[in-house]
Amino acid sequence: MNWIEILHIWIMAFVTLALLSFLYKDNPIYKLVEHIFAGLSAGYYVGLIWDTVIVQQLYIPMFNNGKYWLIIPGILGFLMFTRFFPKFSWVSRISLAFFMGTAAGIFLVSQLHGLVLPQMQDTMTPRISKEVVSLDGYAIHLGELEIIDPNTIDLLPDTMVTTDKSEYTVAYGDSVIISSSLKDTTGASADNLVVSLKIRQQKIAEERHLLERGTSETEGLTITDNGAGSFTTQYIFKPDTSYAAGVYDLSYEVKKETIMYPLTIIILIGVISTLIYFYFSKEHTGVLGVTAKVGIWFIMISFGAHFGYTVMGRVSLLIGRVQFLVEDWLGTFSNIF
């Protein structure tokens, strides 16, 4: 450890201890460090924005790469500074209008499509326990399926059993029977087993679903109940030319899905009663009042969970500082003394 690293650690330790000293009482050293932090942050931020935005995204593209149309966003940005001059501050509204328009357009779609609708959909569907069913002791079996151009191969096996990791060679148009035997599937029935089959060309990340949520009613999939918790699943796959020739990994997963009724009912009651608590167009009396009170209970439980996590988070920050002081700062003592 060189002296610059040691100095670095000592400055960090001094700043940490100075800020922690506020726990005892407010003092000038705490104030000094607080002000240094505010000043440093502002300076660093200005420098960073100057380099990453003004230089990299405006100056260089315009003057080095000839993208002169960037003058338009540049001027719009520059107009924002007219807010400092009361006489011309109205001009900044042009930039603000542009910014608000684009932000509203982007946020409306992304928030609705990406947050509101998926969350609503998840709330409306029942809670389902998804348990991966054992397949002779293995949860997921991977096979390797080599799809080779039909002109280059004569051997065309038509059956593949994925009870072990194996390699099979097939050709376009072949029927590949992907089957598995399930044992000891307590509580399973042909109706609550869900089969998922994914295929992925080796060294290429993109996966394709052969079967996303295959159930006993899915065409091409057969689930046979052999009794005593034993099942056989079979799916017929016919690779076509949309699959490039190459070696593929096959992911095979069977899940037992069971609706968790108590949890579903609790969520249903929680959502409705909380929404009613925030319904202010009618006085909260009678049934509405009782439901709103139930809503308060759910909100309080939620606050409790948040508070618990917040305590954990704040304690973690203290642990982080103590870890630094004990391991890093005290560690430098052996280098100095």
Added chain:
Amino acid sequence: MNFWEKMEKIDRRWVYLMVGIMVVIPFIFPANFPISTTPEARMLFDAVEALPDSSVVFLVFDYYPSTIAECEPMTIAALHHFFRKDCKVITLSNIPLGGPSMAERVTRTMAEEYNKVYGVDFVNLGYKANYVAVMSGMGTSIESIFPADNSGTPLSKLPLMQTVHNYDDISFLFEVADNATADYWVSIVNAQYGLPMGCGTTAVSAPKYYAFVSAGQFVGLLGGMKGAAEYEQLIHQPAKAVTGMSAQSLVHLLIIFLVIIGNVGFFLSRTKKGEARV
């Protein structure tokens, strides 16, 4: 003044001192408290484990230096996992204050351990203002948003970035955040571009994000230091988060004790006041 009345008026600095002592004790006398693994952490680990070797992944450092204790162990654990699988890691940050430099420091330290080469095995894109524009723009072209990496090297000169142009070339997004940027990664990148993502977040934010796991928008979640410790255990690389959890457990026990004492005192003093009025 009886014991309970004294406790009600106790100087809060005594509580700070007790918390401080509880945090320091495990560093002097190491203790191993058991850490159970939550299904959400396991799901995230499994999702990374299922990535094909050499996949290109995004690791996003969306946290401020103030939450290093919670978030940095997550990024370190994620890098252990990615580099072991020979994944190509692209880092970036939407946090101006410290994000890019933390990404640089952590990634370079980890890369050295695994003999990874900058530009070939990993790239740090750095920071760019306006994260909504950054996230949306990278869907079309990463280079249009980040013409150069964090050190100013044009992306065209980095071998890894020759094959990575937009989200289509990325297999997985590992977001580590102490703020709401995770919401935007979900709503813009996951929802619109279909990029699977997992998230590590501070404990304060964790309750909100469990709903994202339930809805299938996150493949898994790490909540606070506990989540980081779980991931460290899953990759068999116990480090700072696992060590910190001993202190965490002791402080939690202290807080539970103080909450009980406070409530018992409150009810006893209220009963006494009631009796006095009668």
